[in-house]
Amino acid sequence: MKYKIKKILISLLxxxxxxxxxxxFAANEELALQAVFLGRFAKFIDWPNNDKxxxxxxxxxxxxxxxxxxxxxxxxxxxxxxxxxxxxxRIDDIKDTDILFITLDNKSxxxxxxxxxxxxxxxxxxxxxxxxxxxxxxxxxFVMQKTQLKINYDSAVKSNIKISAPLLAIAQHVIKGExx
Amino acid sequence: MKFNRTLFxxxxxxxxxxxxxxxxxxxxxKTEVEQAGELYEKSLSExxxxxxxxxxxxxxxxxxxxxLASDVPIDVVTAEQMRQTGFTELxxxxxxxxxxxxxxxxxxxxxxxxxxxxxxxxxxxDQVLVLINGKxxxxxxxxxxxxxxxxxTSGVDLNTIPIASIERVEVLRDGAAAQYGSDAIAGVIxxxxxxxxxxxxxxxxxxxxxxxxxxxxxxDLFYSMPLNYDGFINISAEYRDRGxxxxxxxxxxxxxxxxxxxxxxxxxxxxxxxxxxxxxxxLSINSEVxxxxxxxxxxxxxxxxxxxxxxxxxxxxxxxxxxTNIYPDGFLPMIVADIEDYSFSTGSKGILSNNIKWDLxxxxxxxxxxxxxxxxxxxxxxxxxxxxFDSGETRYKQQIVNLDLAKKIKNxxxxxxxxxxxxxxxxxxxxEASYILGDVSNNAGAQGFPGFQPNxxxxxxxxxxxxxxxxxxxxxxxxxxxxAARYEDYSDFGSTFDGKLSLSYRPVSTLMxxxxxxxxxxxxxxxxxxYTATTTGLSGDTLYQTGTFSVNEPVAIALGAVxxxxxxxxxxxxxxxxQPASELSFSMDYFYTEIDDRIxxxxxxxxxxxxxxxxxxxxxxxxxxxxxTNAISTKTExxxxxxxxxxxxxxxxxxxxxxSYHYNHTDVTGVNTAPSILGANGQSLxxxxxxxxxxxxxxxxENIKIYTQYLYKNYTVVVNVNKFGSYKSVFGxxxxxxxxxxxxxxxxxxxxxxxxxxxxxxxxxxxxxxxxWGETSSSIVGHxxxxxxxxYSPFGYNGAFYYFRVGLAF
Numbered sequence: 005m006k007y008k009i010k011k012i013l014i015s016l017l018x019x020x021x022x023x024x025x026x027x028x029f030a031a032n033e034e035l036a037l038q039a040v041f042l043g044r045f046a047k048f049i050d051w052p053n054n055d056k057x058x059x060x061x062x063x064x065x066x067x068x069x070x071x072x073x074x075x076x077x078x079x080x081x082x083x084x085x086x087x088x089x090x091x092x093x094r095i096d097d098i099k100d101t102d103i104l105f106i107t108l109d110n111k112s113x114x115x116x117x118x119x120x121x122x123x124x125x126x127x128x129x130x131x132x133x134x135x136x137x138x139x140x141x142x143x144x145x146f147v148m149q150k151t152q153l154k155i156n157y158d159s160a161v162k163s164n165i166k167i168s169a170p171l172l173a174i175a176q177h178v179i180k181g182e183x184x
Numbered sequence: 185m186k187f188n189r190t191l192f193x194x195x196x197x198x199x200x201x202x203x204x205x206x207x208x209x210x211x212x213x214k215t216e217v218e219q220a221g222e223l224y225e226k227s228l229s230e231x232x233x234x235x236x237x238x239x240x241x242x243x244x245x246x247x248x249x250x251x252l253a254s255d256v257p258i259d260v261v262t263a264e265q266m267r268q269t270g271f272t273e274l275x276x277x278x279x280x281x282x283x284x285x286x287x288x289x290x291x292x293x294x295x296x297x298x299x300x301x302x303x304x305x306x307x308x309x310d311q312v313l314v315l316i317n318g319k320x321x322x323x324x325x326x327x328x329x330x331x332x333x334x335x336x337t338s339g340v341d342l343n344t345i346p347i348a349s350i351e352r353v354e355v356l357r358d359g360a361a362a363q364y365g366s367d368a369i370a371g372v373i374x375x376x377x378x379x380x381x382x383x384x385x386x387x388x389x390x391x392x393x394x395x396x397x398x399x400x401x402x403x404d405l406f407y408s409m410p411l412n413y414d415g416f417i418n419i420s421a422e423y424r425d426r427g428x429x430x431x432x433x434x435x436x437x438x439x440x441x442x443x444x445x446x447x448x449x450x451x452x453x454x455x456x457x458x459x460x461x462x463x464x465x466x467l468s469i470n471s472e473v474x475x476x477x478x479x480x481x482x483x484x485x486x487x488x489x490x491x492x493x494x495x496x497x498x499x500x501x502x503x504x505x506x507x508t509n510i511y512p513d514g515f516l517p518m519i520v521a522d523i524e525d526y527s528f529s530t531g532s533k534g535i536l537s538n539n540i541k542w543d544l545x546x547x548x549x550x551x552x553x554x555x556x557x558x559x560x561x562x563x564x565x566x567x568x569x570x571x572x573f574d575s576g577e578t579r580y581k582q583q584i585v586n587l588d589l590a591k592k593i594k595n596x597x598x599x600x601x602x603x604x605x606x607x608x609x610x611x612x613x614x615x616e617a618s619y620i621l622g623d624v625s626n627n628a629g630a631q632g633f634p635g636f637q638p639n640x641x642x643x644x645x646x647x648x649x650x651x652x653x654x655x656x657x658x659x660x661x662x663x664x665x666x667x668a669a670r671y672e673d674y675s676d677f678g679s680t681f682d683g684k685l686s687l688s689y690r691p692v693s694t695l696m697x698x699x700x701x702x703x704x705x706x707x708x709x710x711x712x713x714x715y716t717a718t719t720t721g722l723s724g725d726t727l728y729q730t731g732t733f734s735v736n737e738p739v740a741i742a743l744g745a746v747x748x749x750x751x752x753x754x755x756x757x758x759x760x761x762x763q764p765a766s767e768l769s770f771s772m773d774y775f776y777t778e779i780d781d782r783i784x785x786x787x788x789x790x791x792x793x794x795x796x797x798x799x800x801x802x803x804x805x806x807x808x809x810x811x812x813t814n815a816i817s818t819k820t821e822x823x824x825x826x827x828x829x830x831x832x833x834x835x836x837x838x839x840x841x842x843x844s845y846h847y848n849h850t851d852v853t854g855v856n857t858a859p860s861i862l863g864a865n866g867q868s869l870x871x872x873x874x875x876x877x878x879x880x881x882x883x884x885x886e887n888i889k890i891y892t893q894y895l896y897k898n899y900t901v902v903v904n905v906n907k908f909g910s911y912k913s914v915f916g917x918x919x920x921x922x923x924x925x926x927x928x929x930x931x932x933x934x935x936x937x938x939x940x941x942x943x944x945x946x947x948x949x950x951x952x953x954x955x956x957w958g959e960t961s962s963s964i965v966g967h968x969x970x971x972x973x974x975x976y977s978p979f980g981y982n983g984a985f986y987y988f989r990v991g992l993a994f
Contacts, residue, residue: 032250033236033766036220044228075217076224109535111478133380134413134474145414147381148263148351149236154414174228176381 034146039072041144041151042103042129046082048171051102052125052164059085062101064092064117065108095120106130106140114138122163136179141165152176215693219766235830238262241318242354242374243363244666245590245599245654252761255666255688255698257357257773257824259283259844263350263378268893268902268931270945270987272389272402272424274342274350275302278373279978280904280929282355283824283846283887286333289459289980292971293330294633295553297460297494298521299341301334305357305775306820306848306883307370308782309339311706311751313360315374316345317470317484319529320364322549325580325609327715329732329785331874333882333976336785336812338580338711341551342373344488344525348387348404349420349468351378357824359755359777361704362668362684363654365603369704369753369779377470377484378406380414383993391987392427394951398459398982399427404466413474420468428494429458429982433970437963439500439514454516455970456495458982465489469528478534482545485528492521493558496632497964505627509567517560517632524552531586540591547584553577555614557630564622564629576614576636580711582607595658603650609710611642611717621720621727628720640716642734648674648707662690666700676713677749680705698773699758708748712783712812721807730807732785739804740811743789743797744859744866749814753779759824767830776821781814781856787869794863815870816855818879822848837896846887852876874914884909884978886924898936902945904929906979913974915957915965920974922955927979933989941991951984 042061059082061073077087082102092098095117104126108114114132118139121128128140136143136156141163143154153175160167172178223231239248243256251260261281271277279287284305290296301309309328314321324341328334353375360368388403404422411417434451438444467487474480496517499506506514531545555575562569583606590599613619614635621628629635652670659665666686673679684702691697718731735745759773790808791798801807825845832838858866886909894901910924928950933943954977960966973981 032216033219033223033234034239036216036223037231037234037236039220040223040231043224044231048228070216072216072220076220080224109478109539110537111476134415134478137413145381146236149238151232151234151236152381153232171228174232 048168050166060088060101061103062090063105103127125164240354242356246597255686259355261353283844290332290975291457295326296328298492299326301339304370309334310337311369313368313372314340319547322582325551325578327711346420346422346466346468348406351376359704362682366707385993387991389989394984398429401425415472415474417471422466424464426462428461432457454498460492460494462492481532483530487526490523518558520556522554543588549582551580557632560631563627564625566624573618573630574615575618577612579610597656600653608645626722634719642714644714646675664688696761702755704753706751728807742800744861745811769828771826773824780817784815786810817853820850840893842891844889881912900933902931908978913976943989947985
């Protein structure tokens with residue numbers, strides 16, 4: 005047995021020593037998917053005020069992404085516009101933005117932000133359960149290691165935001181024609 | 185195992201050298217960006233198909249986190265994996281996936297046939313804490329009293345939980361009493377029930393063994409009702425009917441008195457040795473009601489009613505315990521169990537304006553085990569004896585009130601809480617005929633399982649309060665330090681204080697080193713403190729009692745019994761996770777656990793030990809006695825290896841494989857001093873060679889598990905290969921070796937459309953059996969005798985099992 009364990013350990017050591025030769029990887033797919041979805045959703049959205057130079061994504065409250073959003077979007081464009089990432093913690097700090105990713109836990113604060121975003125025609129996205137029903141537009145959830153989308157179409161209409169059919173088609177649940 | 189710990193530590197340390205030197209080359213953010221960049225090129229529907237990392241909550245109070253980023257070793261079994269085993273019992277499923285999870289299938293062991301105990305990493309059934317959605321699940325009221333793995337313990341019955349209700353099972357492979365309290369010595373199993381976002385489904389399974397017995401008919405339903413703000417009410421119901429299996433050999437002994445010509449007939453198959461005939465009705469509810477202000481009210485509840493029947497030893501016609509007027513050809517007493525088990529946790533949780541998370545809950549758990557005997561008699565009552573009996577019941581109840589608070593302050597995740605727990609244990613007598621000694625013979629009570637007597641009745645309670653803190657400090661992006669402490673005060677034995685320190689360090693994004701050290705304890709269970717079961721005998725004109733006595737009974741006290749103290753443990757783990765690609769991960773963890781004052785049942789203390797003992801026994805009207813005591817110390821160490829790999833072929837088919845290896849070794853390192861009244865035999869009464877062999881070698885030291893899933897279009901193939909290591913069993917005073925065995929399970933499923941799924945499969949497809957006993961002097965146990973297989977066999981002795989499954993999602 006002792007011999008067997010030693011063999012395992014030695015094999016392992018060889019693997020580890022050789023490991024720098026392999027591409028490194030951080031396997032936080034959930035976080036990466038959230039970061040990616042922010043930009044990918046935008047391609048299926050029409051905003052009423054489309055005459056800005058920049059496309060702005062704002063994250064309010066805690067930033068789980070670190071520098072990921074900045075790095076991912078620094079060379080990318082959305083609707084032929086370069087992308088700026090803003091990080092804010094208060095509703096008053098939200099400037100002219102197209103997408104607002106909300107990580108706020110406090111529900112009354114979240115409700116205020118949603119209300120503000122609807123008035124400003126901002127696409128709101130969050131992974132908080134109940135977000136869509138509270139008036140948020142796109143809710144991202146992860147269930148059994150897969151992404152689930154819930155879209156509040158009514159809220160999008162109220163925000164003067166148009167969501168194209170392909171995005172609506174892949175959502176697990178679309179809130180449409182319901183009183184809010 | 186005598187492997188060189190120094191070598192292990194040397195290698196762990198050496199890992200830093202080549203890898204830290206490459207740190208500058210492989211910056212964390214760069215890899216995350218590359219990963220996200222690749223995902224960015226996928227279509228929306230492809231993104232929705234991306235499988236994210238497994239997460240687990242157990243072992244941390246700061247929410248779920250990436251399994252591979254955990255500072256303590258955790259395994260997770262998903263609902264999909266569970267379904268594709270074809271098993272309908274959770275214990276069997278976990279045995280297929282969790283290395284070091286042992287689930288033998290004892291038979292002819294009274295109540296244990298119907299609630300079979302499981303163990304983790306070679307330790308005892310009661311040294312594992314089980315949680316449902318993070319809340320403590322109660323243990324069974326059954327005291328395993330026969331010679332099974334886990335003798336002298338009461339464990340949790342995992343088979344009371346409907347499989348359809350489970351989203352995943354998390355298994356923490358580390359001591360965690362400093363976080364969760366008593367019992368978390370070998371590890372913690374946290375069962376997460378399906379919550380928000382699950383599909384409704386109905387599944388039905390039918391199968392039987394290659395021998396044509398053990399027919400399983402099972403159907404379950406999962407139904408989810410959505411509520412406001414993504415709240416839900418989920419209901420799962422299951423009916424499971426498992427027929428008996430029988431692998432007993434024929435009885436070649438003379439059945440009738442000498443000279444009876446019927447003794448020349450073919451040897452009869454008169455015993456039952458295999459799975460009990462069991463029917464379970466199970467129900468589960470999991471619900472969250474979320475209010476507009478975000479406060480969540482929750483409830484989860486489990487219910488199981490089990491009727492089960494299994495044989496005792498056959499009483500031959502010639503047996504002096506048989507009454508030929510009632511059973512001219514002998515009889516097989518059938519022990520029947522009617523078990524009711526339920527629990528619920530209800531509470532509310534939310535976030536205060538200052539971002540403090542709070543969770544206030546109440547948990548109730550109840551187990552009732554009714555013993556009955558059928559096809560039997562009380563020999564001492566003669567021809568008038570009834571043939572079926574109510575032999576009494578045991579009950580266990582626990583209530584817990586818990587308050588958890590948590591807040592993140594800069595780099596600190598700080599959690600703490602208070603807990604109050606009340607437990608109650610009861611034994612209720614059986615009907616008089618089940619235990620009484622009549623005047624026809626000296627064989628008192630129902631044959632097979634004599635009932636609990638009035639003097640065995642127990643109704644005992646205890647309380648404990650606990651206060652705990654559980655913090656994690658993020659020293660940098662690469663270093664986390666965890667610190668936990670827990671104080672408990674029990675109304676029976678006093679207080680405990682335990683701590684845990686954990687450290688994880690990620691020198692590069694592909695590698696995480698982790699280590700932890702902690703102390704822990706296991707409170708003596710109420711069943712160990714108060715279990716009493718005796719039978720009545722007659723010597724001359726004097727009635728006497730023999731059996732198990734609680735430590736507070738006069739005869740036990742006179743024989744040296746004292747109040748039980750908690751088992752105390754110390755733990756150390758060290759290991760690493762290496763993930764060179766999102767599709768490939770490898771982990772290795774070493775563990776070391778010392779347990780002092782392990783609670784054991786003494787051997788039978790008889791008159792022959794000494795004149796002093798004889799005087800005590802006679803004065804108390806007792807023939808022989810045994811009781812629970814803090815008896816021994818043990819050391820368990822071992823190693824866990826995991827390798828997970830996923831690959832997508834160019835034709836879009838996917839292969840996922842998980843390979844794992846577990847090794848553990850237990851040594852009895854000390855025996856406590858026996859009470860002086862027991863004299864020179866005291867030490868051997870506390871622990872004898874049978875006990876030592878069972879503790880050190882009765883469970884497989886080694887497991888290998890290779891899980892492979894291949895998905896192509898609508899087809900899924902799952903192959904599960906298991907190696908069950910060798911073990912030893914003792915018969916009489918002789919130890920027998922049983923070789924390791926490999927088993928292979930196969931599951932083929934086809935998705936007909938969005939709703940329907942069909943599957944066929946086989947467990948142990950190559951019909952592997954454990955080794956039989958060697959030659960013995962016994963006429964009952966041994967190669968080609970009545971009982972040919974050891975009840976310690978980790979995968980039973982049923983052979984192959986074939987099944988068919990249909991599923992409907994809606």
